[in-house]
Amino acid sequence: MDVLDTTQPTAPVTxxxxxxxxxxxxxxxxxxxxxxxxxxxRGISLSVPKGSSAVVLGGxxxxxxxxxxxxxxxxxxxxxxxxxxxxxVDLLEGNALDRVRLSIGYLFQGGALFDSMTxxxxxxxxxxxxTKLSKGEKQDRIEQTVEDVNLSKTLKQFPAELSGGQxxxxxxxxxxxxxxxxxxxxxxxxxxxxxSIRVVSDLxxxxxxxxxxxxxxxxxxxxxxxxxxxxxxxxxxxxxxxxGSLDELRASxxxxxxxxxxxxxxxxx
Ligand SMILES: Nc1ncnc2c1ncn2[C@@H]1O[C@H](COP(=O)(O)OP(=O)(O)OP(=O)(O)O)[C@@H](O)[C@H]1O
Ligand SMILES: [Mg+2]
Numbered sequence: 001m002d003v004l005d006t007t008q009p010t011a012p013v014t015x016x017x018x019x020x021x022x023x024x025x026x027x028x029x030x031x032x033x034x035x036x037x038x039x040x041x042r043g044i045s046l047s048v049p050k051g052s053s054a055v056v057l058g059g060x061x062x063x064x065x066x067x068x069x070x071x072x073x074x075x076x077x078x079x080x081x082x083x084x085x086x087x088x089v090d091l092l093e094g095n096a097l098d099r100v101r102l103s104i105g106y107l108f109q110g111g112a113l114f115d116s117m118t119x120x121x122x123x124x125x126x127x128x129x130x131t132k133l134s135k136g137e138k139q140d141r142i143e144q145t146v147e148d149v150n151l152s153k154t155l156k157q158f159p160a161e162l163s164g165g166q167x168x169x170x171x172x173x174x175x176x177x178x179x180x181x182x183x184x185x186x187x188x189x190x191x192x193x194x195x196s197i198r199v200v201s202d203l204x205x206x207x208x209x210x211x212x213x214x215x216x217x218x219x220x221x222x223x224x225x226x227x228x229x230x231x232x233x234x235x236x237x238x239x240x241x242x243x244g245s246l247d248e249l250r251a252s253x254x255x256x257x258x259x260x261x262x263x264x265x266x267x268x269x
Pocket of ligand 2: 066
């Protein structure tokens with residue numbers, strides 16, 4: 001039967017398209033996005049199975065952050081479909097969009113901590129805004145989450161007093177504190193030394209393995225990608241020119257990908 005029912009207010013918003021299978025938590029279908037003449041995304045499709053980590057690789061300015069912003073509805077595609085948990089995020093507005101957003105943690109490329117607040121105050125501000133937990137519950141959640149990233153000692157410190165790696169880990173704690181089902185990581189390890197890259201990447205893997213959190217991570221960093229990724233996708237000129245496991249990408253004959261792997265391995269990520 002081919003009947004489109006848009007009358008039920010409680011029905012998930014699908015825009016009349018067939019939703020992805022239940023075990024696909026995020027799906028992009030044929031996404032195009034331009035800013036003026038700049039055609040950044042030119043037909044991006046991506047399926048993220050529940051509980052898995054997808055990694056998007058690509059050069060600076062290739063559109064990685066633009067891509068990830070579509071998943072939380074911060075950008076709307078010119079064309080294509082954005083599915084999160086069986087709903088069309090590109091069609092959602094208002095409360096319905098907010099509800100989906102609350103199940104998504106977002107580690108921003110720039111960190112997104114308030115400089116004028118301590119680590120603890122940053123966390124509390126976020127909980128105050130988005131939850132109705134009691135004061136005690138909030139305090140417990142803050143202490144537990146910061147403990148999870150091994151930074152309890154920084155609770156009373158200001159972001160300016162933290163190292164780059166500590167800031168990333170606190171950013172991670174902030175992304176996790178609302179207990180999301182999905183986390184989007186925009187450059188979680190950029191600018192870190194190899195040991196910190198491992199620490200942050202291991203944390204991301206732990207969140208997947210212990211809590212079943214699905215993720216999409218953007219990175220330039222092969223060490224991080226090798227630890228985090230279940231599947232990788234290489235973005236170039238608005239399209240994924242290769243997708244697969246790390247070994248599959250390494251074996252790619254595509255010159256751009258060979259350059260990427262050769263360059264970063266040769267000169268350090
Ligand atoms: N809000 C916007 N308005 C206009 N142009 C934008 C906007 N956001 C991104 N762009 C453009 O889209 C392109 C891709 O930007 P994006 O930030 O996604 O790159 P990126 O792959 O994340 O790069 P980097 O690795 O440096 O973070 C750039 O040319 C950028 O100028
Ligand atoms: Mg970016």
